[in-house]
Amino acid sequence: MNAAPKRSEAGAAGAGRDPAGALSAARAEVIAEARAGRIIGGEFRRELETVYEAWLVQRARELGIVDGSGFAVVAVGGLGRRELVAYSDLDLVLLHDERYPDQIAEKADGLWYPIWDSGVGLDHSVRSIPEVLRVAREDTSAVLGLLDARFIAGDEDLAALMIASVRNLWRIEARTRLPELVESARARWERAGDIAQRAEPDLKNGRGGMRDVQLLNALALAQLTDGLARLSPERSGSPVAHAYERLLDVRTEQHLIAGRAREQVRAQDADQIAAALDLGDRFDLARVISGAGRTTEFAVDTGLRTAANAVGRRGVSRLRRLPARRPLDEGVVEHQGEVVLARGAMPSQDYGLVLRVAAAAARNELPINGPTLERLARYAQPIPEPWPAEPLSDLLVLLSSGPSMAAPIEALDRIGLWETMFPEWAGVRDLPPRDSVHTWTVDRHLVETVANAASLTTSVSRPDLLLLGALIHDIGKGRGGDHSEVGAELAVGIGSRLGLWPQDVRTLSDMVAHHLVLPAVATRRDPSDPAVIESVAETLGDDRVLTELLGALAEADSKATGPGVWSDWKASLIGTLVRRVCAHIGGAVIPQQEALSAELAAQAESGGVHVRLEAGEGPTTYLATLIAPDQPGLLSKMTGVIALAGLHAHSAQVCSHAGSAVNSFVVMPTFGDPPDVQVLRQRLLAAIDGRLDVTAQLDERDTAAAARNPGGSAVPVARVLAPPRASWVNDAASGTVLLELRSVDRPGLLARVTGVLEREGADVRWAKVSTLGSTVVDTFCVDLAPDTPAVRETIADAVLTVCPAAGSTA
Known part of the structure; x- marks a missing residue:
């Protein structure tokens, strides 16, 4: 924009006459532009950064902090990362080379006091390079901030030496400091909670928040997360980079609306934030935050595991036998507590490998190795359509694993592999529920329903259709119209793609179309009334298999909805209704012996x-x-x-x-x-x-x-x-x-x-x-x-x- 240079020139020009007033006025002008809606998000942050940097450069020059002076102004924190928001503190280090100790106080006071007087928050320090390195060694949170250091004004060579020294020190010591880093992160998560699950999430400190991305950057800088290119925040197009940008945009608007520094998104501000970011309403905002949080949480969990496995063993422990690679499935093994690919596995030539990895992870309750996910995401081949029997079987093994299958599905989803198998999933991913009785986002509700259905597979004649129906019963939500009708149409495409027989495709579609029938009838009408029973049977096409499937799905769906939704009373009503409808429909199909082929008959004879x-x-x-x-x-x-x-x-x-x-x-x-x-x-x-x-x-x-x-x-x-x-x-x-x-x-x-x-x-x-x-x-x-x-x-x-x-x- 043309306005940015004008504001920066005005702020810099006024620094000499009234430095505090110039800084305050320049910041106020940028904030006013943002509140008027003329600049938003990243554009606003760039404008604010321009104002601050121009002021700091001019003020430093007035104080004699120039190239070769032995002094440098270095930014850390938000200004160092180029992501200042309206009421962020300025985190600054006045760096000196110890040659002019008598000038330190004068230059520091000349720099800090105008900032304080302007009303801008300030976190400051005055240090030599040895002092910076000592702090970096002693304080984990401090070293993470110093990794983002960026030269602003003064002696550029001095600043470059400090930045390089801190990063080299981190690369050397990161392996020994990893346990401390993990402990600090977990303590922070305990205090702030998950941003994907909180009504008023802490975007900065919560699990899945912005500090976790900064943590992932620190691990990458120490070369502890090699092989996670897809999850690197520095990579263009990375889902983590996109998630971070979304959280930063929300945080930017939260500051502007609150009129002060605030890290939690307040419920009363959600609609206004959503409108400012052109996201719709508070439900759409919740979906964005949930998606970003879950992406970041998955990335940092994977990154920490990868880093832990990358840390070399020292001393006597080097003499111990390396962990064995335990076979789990064809091309899949366990190594160091993670699921990894066998040495001869070729994702580019084995379209079933992704689901075998996920199924093995679920069955053995193990996480999938980060580099393995990266390799699968890069090279795995799409499953031919309609699916052959083997990948469908592996999908069913995954779904029948109960609660332990949630983590592998989340991993595949966050790395981009789940959507290649189920493109319809994009419509429900991170979709917040409109009904307060629901605990989970729609996609997580579907996963929880499958987890509950896994304990009911022996109660029905078609456990495969029960699991698949549980997975997609709400797939039509978020698309407008009756989600059961919309979902039933989508189910036809899904079932056909999975290679189900036409009759099974119809049953799967009918499960989605009628998944609310039994709970509604059982709780609102008399399940012992013959007219009610006949009506339900007619609605369900006099299909015994469909009726028993819907009875089991009703239980799994209710348990996945929220506390108290499933009860003994509701179980009794639905169970009674299912039995009476099945009795009304009549006898079940009895399996018959299949005819023997002429070839086998001749061989037997x-x-x-x-x-x-x-x-x-x-x-x-x-x-x-x-x-x-x-x-x-x-x-x-x-x-x-x-x-x-x-x-x-x-x-x-x-x-x-x-x-x-x-x-x-x-x-x-x-x-x-x-x-x-x-x-x-x-x-x-x-x-x-x-x-x-x-x-x-x-x-x-x-x-x-x-x-x-x-x-x-x-x-x-x-x-x-x-x-x-x-x-x-x-x-x-x-x-x-x-x-x-x-x-x-x-x-x-x-x-x-x-x-x-x-x-x-x-x-x-x-x-x-x-x-x-x-x-x-x-x-x-x-x-x-x-x-x-x-x-x-x-x-x-x-x-x-x-x-x-x-x-x-x-």
Whole structure:
């Protein structure tokens, strides 16, 4: 602007005659321009900086503080960082080279008193370079401020020497001072709270606030956060730099509105601040602050972990064995308490790697390493659309991990990866609720709903749709119109992109469209009224699966809304309504045996033992087919051989034909490549002949894994949230008896369940096995002799004993 030089010239020209008055008048003029709305945000800060610097340069010249004088004026704090706001203090250091001690007091008084008299706040010191370095060594907060030092006037070489000395000292000592730095930051967070969660956030000192960005800059200067380029505040376009600028703009307006220095955004000022920044209303302002705070909080947490891992070990500790890299999933390992990529992992060639990393982090309750996130953000390939089965399965594993999945999702979101998978997320990110009963922003509410739904996955026949519906049930908010209707349309696109079957896409869309129906009817109408029940059934398309899904979603959604929203009374009403609507709709669909292909039938008729291992639909999915003459205990041996080979069965079709058992498994290797098919066949022959006890081998494997890693397991470990459930169904049409099992999965579970069935005398005629994320939904058609209620109860109880119990680990 043309006005800036005029104001700076006026302030500088008046410094000699009335320095205090000139400074006061020049500042008042800039503030008046801002209050009139003619300059805002960064433009205002640049104008104010110009005024202050021009005045300081002129005043220094009048005092003889010039080049070669042995004195220099150095700015730290806001002026040093070029981010002064209306009522910020001037943080200044009068630096001297100790040659003229008799002039120090005169020059200091000549500089400080006019500033005080002008009404501008002042934080000042007079020091030599050795004194500056001593303060930097003794005071962590002081050294962080000195890292922002900038020459203003006087002896430029002297100032440059001081700035370089302080930064070099910091680079040398930062590693040893990191614990003190972390402790200081945590104490500050404890006092000020999170800016993303407070009604009146402290933009400067709160967790996720401006001081955290300055902390991240200090870590970067010490070269402790190498590999975090995307999170560097200095990088153009960095989300952290953008967040910092937004917070600075809000702080600028807060000062102008308050008429004094104020770091907290007061609720009564929020609408005015939002209007000044052209943000809409206080809800829009809250969204901006929340987004900036969460971005900064994620960046500083990641930066502190990265710095801690970068700090070299000294002394005797150098002789200790380095931490082992524990495999978690294909291409994913744990190292030093973080999830990192395996040495051979290639994000540019593995589109499923992002979700495997996130799922491993959630299951093992570990943070994702910062440089790993940076590498994924830079090189990860987009998932093909529609999604193949493997990334969808990994997404479901992530979502079924309960509360521990919030941190990985936040990490992916703040690094820009979550939106590449769910572009619709941008519409709800940091969106504040309009209803005071809601605790969270809309995006966090969706995550909390999924976390609650994870404990209900065994209560429904489609746990995958429950988790996906929980994730997107409010995705239509913030777009205008009825969010259920808007969200239902978005759900069609999301479900199709994820590769769901058309019927499942319709169910997912209906879940979003009707997610408020059951709570509204149960709490406002009589759930025992036949007319009400018939109306609900008609609204839901007489769909039993949809009804039970909506019942579970209502519970998860209510618990995620806020304290007291879910209660025993509400649970009773909705539970009663769901049962009566399902009873009105009628019987559930009973699983049926699938037809055997002609090829497999012919192979079974030929007799003998056959093992096939073929490539599946995805890059790491295989179809394993095992055929052998049927005999008691064969199914558990086949499933045990699959488990011992390091193959995780995602689904299976179990049947018999012409006296042979014909069992096909869709499997994925836990790590690496699948075993050689001949090795698999030899193990099956050994199990059939009794030379290999698969149950004992599975027990020994688990014991050995625990011994190798007393603090964990050689395979992913997740806390079980949903209890296992086993129920009996009589298929009147075929006269068969079905055992339906729903449980959280674990390595070797299918082998253990089939072993129990065989030991209890239940002859498995056929079975359908599905793993949906972390939840198995298995149906076993069995012959019981005798078939009595007591026998059924004994078998069901025995099966449940080998399933992971709620609260345990799997």
